[in-house]
Amino acid sequence: MNIKVLGTGCKKCKALEANVNEAINELGIQAQIEKVEDIPTIMKYGVMSTPALVVNEKVVSTGKLLSSAEIKSHLS
Numbered sequence: 001m002n003i004k005v006l007g008t009g010c011k012k013c014k015a016l017e018a019n020v021n022e023a024i025n026e027l028g029i030q031a032q033i034e035k036v037e038d039i040p041t042i043m044k045y046g047v048m049s050t051p052a053l054v055v056n057e058k059v060v061s062t063g064k065l066l067s068s069a070e071i072k073s074h075l076s
Helices: 011-027 039-044 068-075
Strands: 002-006 032-036 052-055 058-062
Parallel strands (some): 002 032
Antiparallel strands (some): 002 052
16 A cells, blocks of 8 residues: 655644554554655645545545544545
8 A cells, every 4th residue: 555645744634644653553454655845746635724634545634634444434
């Protein structure tokens, strides 16, 4: 599984990355997590507000800090 956290490094973006790690650990799954801070790359996903979450190249959330429980629902 490939997971990307899109954001420029703001507080919410960092919190989303931490919540992704927590969700993965709780589910006990293998995943590659990538933090994407490059604005042109973020724009390629059509994301206009961050933080955003991309799972297996599909944008599942934008502009919202998801809890680990919400993230788990996108991963299972």
